[in-house]
Amino acid sequence: MTQIRLTNSKTRKKEDFTPIDPNDVRMYVCGPTVYDRAHLGNARPAIVFDVLFRLLRHEYGPDHVTYVRNFTDVDDKINAKAAETGRPIAEITAETTQWYLDDMAAVGVLEPTHMPRATNYIAEMVAMIETLMAPDENGVRHAYEAEGHVLFDVDSWKDGYGKLSGRSVDDMIAGARVEVAPYKRNPMDFVLWKPSGDDQPGWDSPWGRGRPGWHIECSAMSKALLGEVFDIHGGGNDLMFPHHENEIAQSCCANGTDRMANIWLHNEMLQVEGKKMSKSLGNFFTVRDLLDGHDGQPPVPGEVIRLVMLSTHYRKPMDWTEKKRQEAEKTLKDWINTLQKHGYSRQTVERLKETKDWAPDAEFLGVLSNDLNTPGALARMHVMAKARTAAGLVPFAYAMELLGLVTDWGVLDLSPVQDDQIPDWAPDVIDRLIAQRSAARENKNWAEADRLRDVLSDVGVQVTDVAGTASWLPGPNFDPAKLEALK
Ligand code: AMP
Ligand code: ZN
Numbered sequence: 001m002t003q004i005r006l007t008n009s010k011t012r013k014k015e016d017f018t019p020i021d022p023n024d025v026r027m028y029v030c031g032p033t034v035y036d037r038a039h040l041g042n043a044r045p046a047i048v049f050d051v052l053f054r055l056l057r058h059e060y061g062p063d064h065v066t067y068v069r070n071f072t073d074v075d076d077k078i079n080a081k082a083a084e085t086g087r088p089i090a091e092i093t094a095e096t097t098q099w100y101l102d103d104m105a106a107v108g109v110l111e112p113t114h115m116p117r118a119t120n121y122i123a124e125m126v127a128m129i130e131t132l133m134a135p136d137e138n139g140v141r142h143a144y145e146a147e148g149h150v151l152f153d154v155d156s157w158k159d160g161y162g163k164l165s166g167r168s169v170d171d172m173i174a175g176a177r178v179e180v181a182p183y184k185r186n187p188m189d190f191v192l193w194k195p196s197g198d199d200q201p202g203w204d205s206p207w208g209r210g211r212p213g214w215h216i217e218c219s220a221m222s223k224a225l226l227g228e229v230f231d232i233h234g235g236g237n238d239l240m241f242p243h244h245e246n247e248i249a250q251s252c253c254a255n256g257t258d259r260m261a262n263i264w265l266h267n268e269m270l271q272v273e274g275k276k277m278s279k280s281l282g283n284f285f286t287v288r289d290l291l292d293g294h295d296g297q298p299p300v301p302g303e304v305i306r307l308v309m310l311s312t313h314y315r316k317p318m319d320w321t322e323k324k325r326q327e328a329e330k331t332l333k334d335w336i337n338t339l340q341k342h343g344y345s346r347q348t349v350e351r352l353k354e355t356k357d358w359a360p361d362a363e364f365l366g367v368l369s370n371d372l373n374t375p376g377a378l379a380r381m382h383v384m385a386k387a388r389t390a391a392g393l394v395p396f397a398y399a400m401e402l403l404g405l406v407t408d409w410g411v412l413d414l415s416p417v418q419d420d421q422i423p424d425w426a427p428d429v430i431d432r433l434i435a436q437r438s439a440a441r442e443n444k445n446w447a448e449a450d451r452l453r454d455v456l457s458d459v460g461v462q463v464t465d466v467a468g469t470a471s472w473l474p475g476p477n478f479d480p481a482k483l484e485a486l487k
Pocket of ligand 2: 029030031218243247
């Protein structure tokens with residue numbers, strides 16, 4: 001096993017990762033608020049934590065990792081969108097949720113194990129708020145009701161509050177834009193529950209019809225799906241304060257634990273051409289804009305977006321530039337050509353996976369496991385891609401898949417022949433010809449083996465022997481009409 005090391009935002013140190021239960025490694029990542037298309041910055045945490053999910057699955061086994069990423073489907077930004085467009089909230093959140101799933105799938109992000117929607121966990125949130133309002137084992141109440149709102153009482157947990165971001169409550173008050181409201185005892189107190197007007201979404205609660213504050217959903221959903229204390233909690237570093245600080249306060253005070261998660265991981269922000277993305281600067285775009293092509297630009301394949309993202313370490317600010325996009329596109333084309341030239345296809349990889357030859361490069365894995373050093377891992381891949389034989393390229397192909405750079409080996413966007421150009425019956429005919437060729441070789445009938453090789457080459461099928469198994473790929477001159485004659 002390779003030891004995974006991660007930089008814990010809480011201790012500000014790189015630590016060896018030891019799961020609470022190696023049979024069930026548990027990770028929670030704060031997901032999107034669903035009111036609009038995901039912008040390019042939103043794709044960064046999705047991709048970073050997807051790489052970690054893949055690495056954890058690799059180390060502990062795919063069935064031993066539980067990854068939860070939520071959808072915030074109750075929020076004032078969603079209400080504003082509904083008011084602005086006159087569309088029902090449920091329609092907006094359902095549509096935006098599907099957009100997010102489609103866009104993230106296009107950049108190679110696997111679906112997490114659970115994707116809870118906040119509105120399905122209102123009862124759990126209400127229960128947690130009730131616990132916070134009742135005296136804890138030391139007789140301390142951590143929440144209070146004021147003017148129809150329920151607020152978390154930061155002073156009730158002064159020792160714990162601010163530990164993640166390493167700030168004192170006084171510093172936070174000075175530095176943050178906290179909402180000052182007459183009903184707050186301390187300006188840092190944050191909303192757990194707030195009243196809803198007739199035109200706003202609301203649920204009945206002991207404090208009247210209302211809706212949750214933002215932070216409580218993550219505490220309630222992570223507890224329901226991962227337990228009171230779990231292994232890893234992640235998100236963008238803009239969430240560290242106040243969101244994560246508030247999640248910790250709620251969870252620790254309600255559950256009587258000294259922590260919510262063992263390791264806190266935060267990705268740095270993404271900028272575009274050296275500037276913060278903003279609509280007024282004209283450098284704001286969504287993931288979908290890139291995938292479909294926008295402002296006269298050609299479409300950018302999802303794998304290229306992913307490769308650009310992985311070329312910067314998650315703890316460093318990332319700059320999206322046109323130059324990086326071009327370089328990534330060239331790299332990916334070269335890499336995929338190399339694999340195709342050596343006969344790699346979905347079939348090859350599927351067959352390879354059943355053999356012991358399908359194994360990673362130890363150095364690649366070591367670099368990646370060292371705090372998710374994706375730029376280092378990509379540098380190693382440039383070396384691995386220089387292997388001259390199909391068998392020698394196995395660790396490289398393995399790395400491509402582990403990093404999610406090829407989602408479906410059969411339909412590489414950059415491939416000369418797309419899957420839909422291959423008729424349904426063709427693989428059977430080709431497999432039959434290849435089997436006949438192998439049989440001829442086994443019988444030392446070289447003339448027949450050569451004839452079959454020529455037949456395959458004439459229809460434009462490239463046959464390669466990878467790790468002892470023959471596999472095929474349609475070449476640029478693939479001609480289904482000629483193949484049909486051989487049916
Ligand atoms: P939101 O829907 O705004 O809550 O954001 C969803 C996720 O995207 C959170 O984890 C944010 O930290 C992250 N995020 C938002 N903007 C950026 C950005 N420019 N760069 C990287 N991550 C971002
Ligand atoms: Zn959260």
